[in-house]
Amino acid sequence: xxxxxxxxxxxxxxxxxxxxxxxxxxxxxxxxxxxxxxxxxxxxxxxxxxxxxxxxxxxxxxxxxxxxxxxxxxxxxxxxxxxxxxxxxxxxxxxxxxxxxxxxxxxxxxxxxxxxxxxxxxxxxxxxxxxxxxxxxxxxxxxxxxxxxxxxxxxxxxxxxxxxxxxxxxxxxxxxxxxxxxxxxx
Numbered sequence: 001x002x003x004x005x006x007x008x009x010x011x012x013x014x015x016x017x018x019x020x021x022x023x024x025x026x027x028x029x030x031x032x033x034x035x036x037x038x039x040x041x042x043x044x045x046x047x048x049x050x051x052x053x054x055x056x057x058x059x060x061x062x063x064x065x066x067x068x069x070x071x072x073x074x075x076x077x078x079x080x081x082x083x084x085x086x087x088x089x090x091x092x093x094x095x096x097x098x099x100x101x102x103x104x105x106x107x108x109x110x111x112x113x114x115x116x117x118x119x120x121x122x123x124x125x126x127x128x129x130x131x132x133x134x135x136x137x138x139x140x141x142x143x144x145x146x147x148x149x150x151x152x153x154x155x156x157x158x159x160x161x162x163x164x165x166x167x168x169x170x171x172x173x174x175x176x177x178x179x180x181x182x183x184x185x186x
Contacts, residue, residue, distance in 0.1 A: 063090045
């Protein structure tokens with residue numbers, strides 16, 4: 001049966017069903033094949049990233065050896081791009097203050113409460129992005145203007161003789177015998 005209400009003979013329905021079933025099986029097999037390829041690619045990327053990290057560490061060690069050899073008298077100090085690239089990483093690794101500072105920041109961050117972590121992350125996000133800083137500035141400005149306008153309006157309503165508080169006080173004086181309750185609104 002089709003959605004338009006036309007009927008097909010039994011042989012055509014079986015034929016369509018077998019075509020659709022075989023197409024579904026082909027798609028399922030292709031999907032499984034692609035998932036397998038995806039997993040293999042992910043493993044390859046992880047292996048390459050690990051190898052890249054190892055190579056960087058090895059390059060820094062090699063730079064350390066070059067630096068050691070250059071410390072001997074009579075050795076020239078010709079520096080190429082490779083040496084310049086790894087010299088900053090080498091110096092950073094040797095600097096005890098930067099590693100201590102990094103560890104201390106990590107320790108302090110882990111000791112923060114979840115609310116403080118969220119606040120710190122939000123502050124870093126806002127301060128690191130020009131658009132976020134602009135939005136935060138105008139949002140703060142808008143809130144200050146809104147508070148100012150509400151305060152001015154509230155001040156004006158209190159100083160005018162027929163504000164909402166006076167209407168209630170008049171009601172209390174007029175309809176209730178006890179006039180003391182209305183004095184607290186004036």
